[in-house]
Amino acid sequence: MRTIVIEDSYPAWRRAALAALGSEVSPECIEWRAADSGVEMHSPGLFDGDSVALPAASTLADSPVPAVHISKDLAALLSDAALYRDPYRWAFLYKVLWRWHGGDRSVASPADEDGERLYQMAKAVRRDKHDMIAYVRFRKNDAPPSAPDCGGPEYVAWYEPEHDVLPWAAEHFSQRMGRASWLITTPRGAAFWDGNALHIENRHALSADHAPASADEAEALWLAYYKSTFNPARLNPTALEQHLPVRFWKGLPEAHLIPAMISEAKSGARRIAQASGVGALGGKTVAVDAEQAQPARERPSSLDACRRCELWRHATQAVPGGGPHNARIMLIGEQPGDQEDLAGKAFVGPAGQLLDTAIQRAGLSRVDLYLTNAVKHFKWELRGKRRLHKTPGQREVEACAIWLEQELATIKPTVIVTLGATALGAVLHEKVSMRDYVDAPVQLDTAWLVATYHPSYALRQRDDDERERVLGEITAALKRAKGLVE
């Protein structure tokens, strides 16, 4: 009997297994043990290719290392099954490899007893990989390290995989999350991406204390999105629990919303059932004027709850205005764009960047200004994979007017700068021609109005000189606003 001690990783097992095959040591004569030592990254595709000759570094000294040709399917099954959490996995995988090497191809078939077990292990691991990718939720790290240069993660996540899929999932995230640093902790180790390289620590058991508790901006955005995509009419709690097993809920920021949404949807369904029950009763029909029958519509309790027009349905969230409450100048745009819709903040996309240039050139500072939009939800149409801006209609501008009025009443700006025709129409409550307003400020009841072009109009100019000219006009309008305040 031989004892083979390996690092608990697929590459280590592969090297040792090939050496053992070279020495013709049968599976019954090996005891496989995982050393509690350093960690080696799992690299996928070790047996890649349809038929691959495997050179191996022998851990059994002087053993001739055979070339083992295995099918691509078997290679994939072995590398996935290697992540299955079972202390006997290495012995089992060696048995499979031994049988294959001996010419017994049935071992790679699900009809075979070992083959079936191999398939089951690989399937469980693949599901676990999928779940980890789907259910890990990163949150902004509330407690970055005190020393700024010690490189703590910007985002953290806690997750409890059933199998050893952490390195695989970490590799996946590292290729998709750009340079932002992050840390995923699990009960059996952690993966840290420092923006350049991945570091895996498999040995230490970590506790759920590593799961940060507080909400952050990314989470608020996700919650807004999740709530807006929830369709009570299509609720099927059994299917929901099947697809989103309760064991994942604790790591998901949206999970705490689910019970309330289910119960709201159920009471909605009950109301509908009651209404149709009443409707089905016999009796005399009394004609009522629809206008009178409608209860007077109340103002929505919050901007995010606003359903005064249909734009909320396809937007991620409502985008409020922002800036100091004592701002003397209020800039009003048309509506949030794609990036504003995702970020929940006005003028953070390309138009916002150009506007920043004009603000700077005018000698103003963005932090002193209040920036908002006439319409608070993003209106768009799909072109290919892009959400393209669509100009809001008069009805949508009117529906959203209550929010702009509220902002004007709260901020009481000395000067209102409208960017583009939609904002100008929203402030004047009528459609007007920009041409009549761009050249000189207009005194309104409580503020000066300075009308200018929207920065997107400058962005749309193909000619550099023309773009510069429009930018110059916007800058001049901002300087005028500055002069009025001063």
Ligand code: URA
């Ligand atoms: N365009 C706007 O009018 N507002 C924004 O916030 C962004 C682009």
